[in-house]
Amino acid sequence: MAKVNPAVTYCSNIHPGESWADVMHNLNSHALEVKQRLKSNAPFPLGLRIAKQAVLEADDHAIAEFRQWCEQHNAYLLTINGFPYGTFHQTRVKENVYLPDWRERARVEYSKRLGDLAVALEPGAERISISTVPIAFKPAFNDADWPQAIAHVREVAEHYRDIFAHTGTKLVLAIEPEPACVLETTAEAIDFFARLDLPDDLRDYVGLCFDACHQAVEFESAAQCLQQLNDAQIPLGKVQVSSALQATDEEIQALLDFDEPVYLHQSVARHSKTGELHRFTDLPEFAAACERGDVFDECRVHFHVPIFLQHLGRVGTTQHFLRELLPLVDKSVPLEVETYSFAAIPENLRHGSVGENIARELEWVHKLLF
Template sequence: MRQLTYCSNIHPGESWQDVLDNLESHGLSVKQQVSPNAAFPLGLRIAQQASMELDEQKIAEFRAWCEQHNCYLLTINGFPYGTFHDAPVKAAVYEPDWRTQARVSYTQQLGDLAVALATRTSTISISTVPIAFKAGFAESDWPLVRANLLAVLEHLQALHQRSGILVRLALEPEPCCVLETIEETLEFFARMNFPVHLQNYIGICFDCCHQAVEFETAAEVLARLRAANITIAKVQVSSALRAQGDEIAQLMQFNEPVYLHQAVAKNASGLQRFSDLPQLQTALDAGEQFDECRVHFHVPIFIDHLGACGTTQFFLRDFLPLLDKSIPLEVETYSFKNLPAHLRDYPLDVSIARELQWVNQLLDHNN
């Protein structure tokens, strides 16, 4: 059975009460629109603050809430540690990274919560930082990264043995990070050479926006991951900006101060990467010319062209029908309110439901 949800990181809030309020104010409305009579999986962003606020009573109340509303926890977004909305995040979103004990402790706590909050599924994923932001990462950091990851994988194995619930860590490749391309992801797993008994506890969160920005090809990357026996713990269904020719100049209208909008531009000499839109603008001002540019800006997946430029919706059309139905899908368009005003015409819950309906229609059509 295919499981499809949306990531609650679209809603601001770092506390557990914020999580509950967002479920009440948006999550139930989305469920009513897309899954009124069937159980609805939840993709919860649980910030570090929220993870420390949960106690036995709150856990019991959440489990009861799930039963009351026919919902269940499917996946946790454990990527952003702290504030994710309404204040500049940029490269700080990767901190603390996998060189720190803080990231280890937070992720172990999320593993504990995944087991405690689970009601109807025996497998839950936790998406996390792609090791670190690439700038400032050194070759000498790898032993510490491996030790920290092993500490989490051993924790997840102990949870599995005790509870019967498999919690899987899902590293999420992203532009300008240590894990960026699928090639780097394959090299990472080869380098880490995790013990066989721990390999089932780690995989990747495949974010379609991120890999489309890298100009990767859907069928090829999926084939390479399968050949390397790397588990796709979940797919984040997302779409990026895509500008061709004269459209490239229009990308600057999407420059905003909260999130990092990495760009990858292509011309006859190959791919050129920029850590944010202002760096791309500097290159354009210097006279550099590109045939196409793709930008890490999560735009509504039901839109093929935004007027000023296009999107990478084509990647979703190519990629999603190739997936095994057992892989959970999580729509992740967290930047709705950062879009230009004309793209924010609908109430948020309606837009989220439209995205989920678009995925269902695409996959039903390809069955």
């Protein structure tokens, strides 16, 4: 099967569902629609979100069904989102999305089983990345937790090394920095890999999932991030192609229109006088700071919005970060569009169906890169 580089897909975490039946339903109801809208004869890469429930339900029959589906529809498994462990839609997720975190055995066992499942779903694959949480939610973590977290990540790396020895498929545990987490900035990610200090035979099995929305929220430079990671010899397991909310001056108050009860919307605001960055765990905290009289000239918010938009209602987006980033990414790195919060966008700002928006996002990436 001839595959296109860079491989561009979308993450199925935009679709609700925790069971294996949900995985297959989303493929038949949504992935096929997107593939048809793209009108391409090229093999279609899949970015699957596979929850813990689905992992447990994926028996030999389910695996055979998936492989037959891929053969029938000219598709293949490119990457797995192993970040959300349980329910991810239609209920309060917020900081619980990081649980279980890397201090807990449940995260280790889940990540191992995802690796076992990945090579069963796509036998003969050269490389499959599996993204995961950035160690833990920062307010819940302290320095005494590091030894346990590091030991757990190493254990999964050892398991992936053993899988490679038996199958020839290289699995990459792709740790995904995110605002308000233990790994938040690129500098913190680099420090973590130094702390992890993997031996040579494990280094290929742990990398980074670079989420563009997250690093844009941190006011980072795309080019500098990539250069710093390259200098530190930290591999990219994948890049999540995503865009955040961005507002300046009088637009800033309009960000509060995006406060909603499901997801955590970490906010980073630049003080208008000092230029310092102030970090807030969620939009209500940012609103409280504004009410106290703090004045900011720019604020960026962790809210994944359609990547083809430069503006959404009364505010802007960090699409400019993607325009800088994507042409610089090595063509061997998978690209995964991840606009999971489409249903959380205020209804008056949504245009078109989910399938229409996903296809339009993928087309936007293709036009930028090809």
